[in-house]
Amino acid sequence: DAKTTQPTSMDCAEGRAANLPCNHSTISGNEYVYWYRQIHSQGPQYIIHGLKNNETNEMASLIITEDRKSSTLILPHATLRDTAVYYCIVRGEKHLLLVMVSSGTYKYIFGTGTRLKVLA
Amino acid sequence: SAVISQKPSRDICQRGTSLTIQCQVDSQVTMMFWYRQQPGQSLTLIATANQGSEATYESGFVIDKFPISRPNLTFSTLTVSNMSPEDSSIYLCSVEGQGVSGANVLTFGAGSRLTVL
Numbered sequence: 001d002a003k004t005t006q007p008t009s010m011d012c013a014e015g016r017a018a019n020l021p022c023n024h025s026t027i028s029g030n031e032y033v034y035w036y037r038q039i040h041s042q043g044p045q046y047i048i049h050g051l052k053n054n055e056t057n058e059m060a061s062l063i064i065t066e067d068r069k070s071s072t073l074i075l076p077h078a079t080l081r082d083t084a085v086y087y088c089i090v091r092g093e094k095h096l097l098l099v100m101v102s103s104g105t106y107k108y109i110f111g112t113g114t115r116l117k118v119l120a
Numbered sequence: 121s122a123v124i125s126q127k128p129s130r131d132i133c134q135r136g137t138s139l140t141i142q143c144q145v146d147s148q149v150t151m152m153f154w155y156r157q158q159p160g161q162s163l164t165l166i167a168t169a170n171q172g173s174e175a176t177y178e179s180g181f182v183i184d185k186f187p188i189s190r191p192n193l194t195f196s197t198l199t200v201s202n203m204s205p206e207d208s209s210i211y212l213c214s215v216e217g218q219g220v221s222g223a224n225v226l227t228f229g230a231g232s233r234l235t236v237l
Contacts, residue, residue, distance in 0.1 A: 043228030043229055045228075110155075113162055
């Protein structure tokens with residue numbers, strides 16, 4: 001089962017910051033928080049990830065609380081093209097077979113995601 | 121990051137038939153993952169495909185229904201067997217590899233949209 005909970009949907013005005021929350025209260029110390037988004041009819045696309053420090057890249061910022069039980073993805077200036085479903089993922093348990101074959105590979109379990117609609 | 125090609129992009133199938141989906145990656149990868157996305161739903165992991173060994177299936181998915189091949193490090197197939205309308209979904213292939221930041225990230229194909237009549 002997914003280890004994250006997210007609001008089902010959110011609206012954001014174009015040009016404003018979109019703040020998408022995610023709860024992951026059972027996260028383990030060595031688990032990362034990943035964010036992906038899925039624009040209609042496409043495969044999910046990686047946005048950003050982090051362990052405990054806040055992260056920023058050209059797409060977004062990720063704010064992780066000190067206790068790591070929740071995080072927020074920030075799209076600083078939302079555009080209509082940011083309308084998508086946003087998934088917050090905590091990387092799952094390391095599979096024994098994967099450990100044998102290739103260390104560092106984890107399953108990615110998707111939750112229900114947040115459907116973000118950017119309004120003109 | 122890796123570039124993934126999936127075929128077919130979409131198909132309409134008759135109940136009781138089987139369909140094989142192909143996934144081609146432009147680089148060698150150790151693990152390939154197959155997901156299913158039912159209409160209006162999130163992604164569900166079907167199995168992890170390891171080169172040279174049996175795929176590892178998630179709870180609720182079995183090899184007889186979703187046989188997977190992984191003949192080399194750049195290719196995998198997923199077969200949906202004895203299809204019923206409940207199998208109508210988008211099936212996505214993905215791989216984990218280094219993204220532009222240098223971190224390991226999942227990259228997805230565009231998906232194969234199956235409609236079973």
